Structures are given as structure tokens and as C-alpha cells.
Amino acid sequence: MEAAVTVVLVCAPASGLPAALAVDGLMLLARTDDTDAAPRLVAEQQPQVAVVDLDTGGGPEAIAAITAAAPDARVLAVSARTDAAPTAEALAAVRAGAAGYLVRPGSAAELVRSVRRVADGEAVFSAGLADVVLAAHGDPAAAATLLTDRESDVLRLVVEGLTARQIATRLVLSPRTVENHVQRVLGKLGLRGRAALVRYAIEHGLA
Numbered sequence: 107m108e109a110a111v112t113v114v115l116v117c118a119p120a121s122g123l124p125a126a127l128a129v130d131g132l133m134l135l136a137r138t139d140d141t142d143a144a145p146r147l148v149a150e151q152q153p154q155v156a157v158v159d160l161d162t163g164g165g166p167e168a169i170a171a172i173t174a175a176a177p178d179a180r181v182l183a184v185s186a187r188t189d190a191a192p193t194a195e196a197l198a199a200v201r202a203g204a205a206g207y208l209v210r211p212g213s214a215a216e217l218v219r220s221v222r223r224v225a226d227g228e229a230v231f232s233a234g235l236a237d238v239v240l241a242a243h244g245d246p247a248a249a250a251t252l253l254t255d256r257e258s259d260v261l262r263l264v265v266e267g268l269t270a271r272q273i274a275t276r277l278v279l280s281p282r283t284v285e286n287h288v289q290r291v292l293g294k295l296g297l298r299g300r301a302a303l304v305r306y307a308i309e310h311g312l313a
Contacts, residue, residue: 116148125214126217144158182207183206
């Protein structure tokens with residue numbers, strides 16, 4: 107039997123998210139509505155996925171703090187906003203390090219599927235937002251802004267030909283964390299494999 111995906115949830119108690127994630131195949135390790143405490147909690151619990159409800163507060167700043175404190179955890183941002191704002195919010199969340207962004211209310215099944223896909227290394231977005239993010243990926247200048255500072259550092263060293271272990275030593279990270287950063291960059295740029303990443307980075311001046 108496949109191991110359950112481990113999750114830490116950052117949301118208000120009344121959000122409904124805890125109940126939606128209480129299903130077989132997911133393991134909720136902890137929940138908090140304190141965005142200031144969230145980075146430490148995620149770092150302590152080391153989940154595969156941190157689900158961050160942006161309506162709880164903190165926004166992209168909370169995502170950036172979580173990814174800095176726990177770089178091995180992938181972040182799925184969720185929001186109840188249904189006006190034009192999600193477009194800008196989704197891009198800001200990705201720039202802060204999120205692997206996906208969902209607009210609620212959606213079905214519980216969609217949320218669970220998205221958590222699993224994010225844990226598998228995919229980038230996940232609500233319908234309509236994916237096109238916006240992909241459009242940014244297609245523009246090298248915009249694509250560069252989607253990368254965090256750490257992701258840009260890793261990309262530069264990949265282009266220089268360093269292995270994951272060498273990059274880990276250079277940046278004082280674990281090799282696993284480096285590989286996670288590489289996978290995030292690949293996902294954000296819509297690429298497959300290091301060779302394609304190096305070629306894209308050189309061709310578009312990203313490293």
C-alpha cells in the first residue's frame with residue numbers, strides 16, 4: 107500500500123480544510139492559524155506538502171517564510187477570492203515558492219487530488235489561472251521573476267555543471283533539498299530534465 111502524503115495545514119479552524127483533508131491517503135500532521143508560527147511548525151513536522159490558506163493572513167510572505175524554513179516541503183496555496191485578484195495573488199504565491207494555487211470553494215476531491223499532485227512534484231492551478239502562469243513561463247523575463255532567490259542560485263550552479271551534491275556543499279543544503287529546488291524550477295519553467303533546463307537558461311539569459 108502506498109504511503110500516505112503528509113500534510114501540515116495553515117488555516118483558520120472554520121475554513122473547512124481540515125475536514126476536507128481527513129481522507130485515506132493523506133496524513134494531517136499538524137494545523138495552525140498562526141502564520142508567524144507556521145514556518146517553525148512546518149520545519150519541525152517536515153511534511154511533504156504545506157497547505158496554506160491565504161485568507162488566514164500572511165499571504166505570499168507566509169509562503170516565502172515557510173519555504174525558507176522548510177525547503178523540502180512543497181506549498182499549495184488556497185484562497186476564497188473569486189474576483190480578478192487571484193491572478194496577481196497566484197503569481198505572487200508562485201514567486202514566493204508555492205507549487206500551486208487553488209481558488210475555493212472547490213470540491214474536497216479537487217483539493218485532495220491537488221495535494222497529491224503537488225507531493226508528486228507537479229505544479230497545480232485552478233482552471234483559468236494555469237493559463238496565466240503558463241503565459242508567464244513562456245516569457246523569459248516573466249519566468250525569471252517566478253523563481254525565488256534560492257531557486258535562481260541553484261539554477262545558476264546547475265548551468266555551471268555542478269552535481270546536486272556539489273551544489274548542496276556550495277549552498278549549505280542537503281542534496282535532497284537541491285533536487286527539490288531543481289524540480290520546482292523545472293515545473294515553473296515547464297521543462298523536463300536538466301539538459302532542457304540548462305539549454306533554456308542559457309538561451310534566455312536566466313543564468
